[in-house]
Amino acid sequence: MRDIEHHLFYCGNIAADTGVISLDKTETNHAVSVLRAKVGDPIRITGGDGIIYDCQCMDISKQSMSCRILDKTVTPRLSPELSLFIGLPDKEHFETILEYTTALGAARIVPLIMDHCRKPWWESWEKLRERFATKMIVSMKQCLYPYMPRLDTPVSLDEVINTCDKPVIVADQYGKKLSDVDLSPHKKLTCLVGPPGGMSARELILLEDHDMVTINIAAARLRTELAAAVLCARIMNTT
Numbered sequence: 001m002r003d004i005e006h007h008l009f010y011c012g013n014i015a016a017d018t019g020v021i022s023l024d025k026t027e028t029n030h031a032v033s034v035l036r037a038k039v040g041d042p043i044r045i046t047g048g049d050g051i052i053y054d055c056q057c058m059d060i061s062k063q064s065m066s067c068r069i070l071d072k073t074v075t076p077r078l079s080p081e082l083s084l085f086i087g088l089p090d091k092e093h094f095e096t097i098l099e100y101t102t103a104l105g106a107a108r109i110v111p112l113i114m115d116h117c118r119k120p121w122w123e124s125w126e127k128l129r130e131r132f133a134t135k136m137i138v139s140m141k142q143c144l145y146p147y148m149p150r151l152d153t154p155v156s157l158d159e160v161i162n163t164c165d166k167p168v169i170v171a172d173q174y175g176k177k178l179s180d181v182d183l184s185p186h187k188k189l190t191c192l193v194g195p196p197g198g199m200s201a202r203e204l205i206l207l208e209d210h211d212m213v214t215i216n217i218a219a220a221r222l223r224t225e226l227a228a229a230v231l232c233a234r235i236m237n238t239t
Helices: 025-034 091-104 121-143 201-208 224-236
Strands: 020-023 042-046 051-060 065-074 081-087 108-113 168-177 188-193 212-216
Touching: 020 025, 020 051, 025 051, 025 065, 081 091, 081 224, 091 108, 091 121, 091 224, 168 224, 188 224, 201 212
Parallel strands: 081 108, 081 188, 168 188, 168 212
Antiparallel strands: 020 065, 042 051, 051 065
16 A cells, blocks of 8 residues: 555554454445555554554455554654634635644644624534544544544533633734744643634633633734634743
């Protein structure tokens, strides 16, 4: 199989004690059609929990591929462990956020129903959950960082503000420079990006009561999906 070190496959129900991993139809098709996998070829598989299994293809059919586990490697999680709170934009832009922030190492993604959020497409969340998971899996495989973020069900800021790690880092055009804020002592951080239209006065007051630190991440105002990616990247590359 071509370029094995540049490809990672996903299995959501790995039972390592059996010594065998079975890929589903989608992953099998990818391995066979795109990478021309054959019996005896090496293949790398993850369950999104930080472990990469070095395997060997054993049996290949149209529906699945059985792989023998030869070895495993545990990849350290990036630091800090970042929870990203996102004021919900349109569905297409939210999917972009999932793709980018998965690749950048976010540990948890919390969609927020905020005062200025628009049409409530998230009312069909359960129907969309599988699609969102697929977006994150593809991103994880492409970036070769074997961690799937935890994706929460949409909630209001009021519901989660008392449970989040402090300080709450908020992207704001008029905030402090990141270099002026010492985040090094924090192994876990909460970052927040508002929805299109920004946060309401009520929400800002709520955040101020919970150790909000505003960070300027760009010279101009950014769209929600771009702000989420930039804030995540800057936090992960600074602390």
